[in-house]
Amino acid sequence: MSSSVLLGARRIVVKVGSSLVTNEGRGVDAAAIGNWSRQLAALAQQGRELVMVSSGAIAEGMKRLGWTQRPRQLHELQAAAAVGQMGLVQMYESRLSEHGMASAQVLLTHADLADRERYLNARSTLLTLLELKVIPVINENDTVVNDEIRFGDNDTLGALVANLVDADAYVILTDQRGLYSADPRKDPTARFIDEAVAGDAALETMAGGAGSAIGRGGMLTKVLAAKRAAGSGTSTVIAWGRETDVLLRLAAGERIGTALVAATPKLAARKQWMVDHLQLRGAVVVDAGAALKLRDEGKSLLPIGVHEVHGEFVRGDVIAVRAAGGAEVARGLANYSSAEARLIARKASSQIEALLGYANEPELIHRTNLVLM
Numbered sequence: 001m002s003s004s005v006l007l008g009a010r011r012i013v014v015k016v017g018s019s020l021v022t023n024e025g026r027g028v029d030a031a032a033i034g035n036w037s038r039q040l041a042a043l044a045q046q047g048r049e050l051v052m053v054s055s056g057a058i059a060e061g062m063k064r065l066g067w068t069q070r071p072r073q074l075h076e077l078q079a080a081a082a083v084g085q086m087g088l089v090q091m092y093e094s095r096l097s098e099h100g101m102a103s104a105q106v107l108l109t110h111a112d113l114a115d116r117e118r119y120l121n122a123r124s125t126l127l128t129l130l131e132l133k134v135i136p137v138i139n140e141n142d143t144v145v146n147d148e149i150r151f152g153d154n155d156t157l158g159a160l161v162a163n164l165v166d167a168d169a170y171v172i173l174t175d176q177r178g179l180y181s182a183d184p185r186k187d188p189t190a191r192f193i194d195e196a197v198a199g200d201a202a203l204e205t206m207a208g209g210a211g212s213a214i215g216r217g218g219m220l221t222k223v224l225a226a227k228r229a230a231g232s233g234t235s236t237v238i239a240w241g242r243e244t245d246v247l248l249r250l251a252a253g254e255r256i257g258t259a260l261v262a263a264t265p266k267l268a269a270r271k272q273w274m275v276d277h278l279q280l281r282g283a284v285v286v287d288a289g290a291a292l293k294l295r296d297e298g299k300s301l302l303p304i305g306v307h308e309v310h311g312e313f314v315r316g317d318v319i320a321v322r323a324a325g326g327a328e329v330a331r332g333l334a335n336y337s338s339a340e341a342r343l344i345a346r347k348a349s350s351q352i353e354a355l356l357g358y359a360n361e362p363e364l365i366h367r368t369n370l371v372l373m
Contacts (some may be wrong), residue, residue, distance in 0.1 A: 005235045005261065007253040009168035011049040013234075014040070015158035018055040019175045020241040021088070027063035028056060028087050034095045039247040040135055041099030048251070049130040051165060053138045053158040054092065060084030085139065092137045102134045107141035113160050117316030120333055120369070126165050127368075157227040158307075163232040166266065166368070170229045171250065172222050177256035179219060181206050193297070198260035199231035201251025204214035226260035233266030235259065254369035280331065282338050284345075284364070291323045294330050295372060300363040301332070303344040303352065313338045315360065331360070332370030335361045 061084030226236035239257025290305025349362035
């Protein structure tokens with residue numbers, strides 16, 4: 001099944017661990033990042049959209065600061081991350097540019113994705129970068145997080161990013177071949193798991209042990225990350241990062257590593273997330289023409305089709321879209337607050353900036369953030 005995970009995938013999130021980009025902790029490995037950049041550029045030339053989630057900032061910072069052991073104090077880890085981010089991002093930028101690819105640094109915290117408005121802003125930024133053929137290089141914002149809001153490992157961060165951008169596939173590149181039924185170093189009968197359903201409870205029992213001395217995530221974090229990614233319909237491949245041209249071969253359909261397949265189709269999973277897990281904050285009533293465009297043509301909801309605005313909501317809140325008779329047509333993430341929506345209702349999108357003094361997007365709800373009921 002690992003062949004099908006990436007073979008037809010258009011939007012792919014790739015996560016690389018610290019040991020794969022830092023020469024086992026001895027600072028940024030220019031050759032390794034050059035290798036990832038070459039493969040990312042080749043996939044981009046195939047028309048695919050790539051997001052890179054890269055560890056390595058703390059390890060690079062430790063090298064630059066002359067530290068031989070990973071510090072335990074949070075403020076020291078944050079200082080190392082601040083120093084190391086400079087080198088890590090510079091290396092990605094220079095290596096990607098050698099292959100004609102533009103790049104961007106994006107630092108995220110859990111709060112950015114837990115808050116709906118910040119979630120929507122982060123999503124809009126990443127999707128715009130992908131439209132511009134720019135490869136985002138993402139890391140946790142280690143310089144400002146604390147123990148209450150940190151992701152804890154970039155495996156989880158990568159899964160959240162996969163959910164954020166509706167990725168078709170999530171690739172976790174690590175220093176292990178994939179998932180075994182038991183620790184092969186201790187159990188000679190351990191069998192390799194080449195394919196399983198993401199979220200299967202048995203996988204968590206199989207996955208044990210800690211990560212390397214440089215990184216934090218062991219196999220369990222990768223299994224849990226695959227489960228999280230599957231919540232929005234994204235399948236995951238866990239593979240050995242030192243495998244020659246691993247990304248290109250996976251994209252060509254070769255079976256490498258462990259494929260953890262999402263049991264729920266992407267569109268159904270996204271609908272379930274919108275319908276079941278977010279509280280409605282308000283509603284808009286639309287005319288018959290707008291309702292028809294939403295239902296039959298899959299269009300975005302433009303303010304000109306909105307006749308009434310109910311409730312109090314802010315940008316990023318989930319609101320209902322109702323027909324004149326009261327029946328719920330759809331629901332989605334609002335690009336504008338209720339106060340703003342009342343000002344722009346029945347108006348053309350071209351008038352938004354004149355009415356508000358600014359314009360976030362031309363749609364009240366973009367079609368990618370909208371599900372039919």
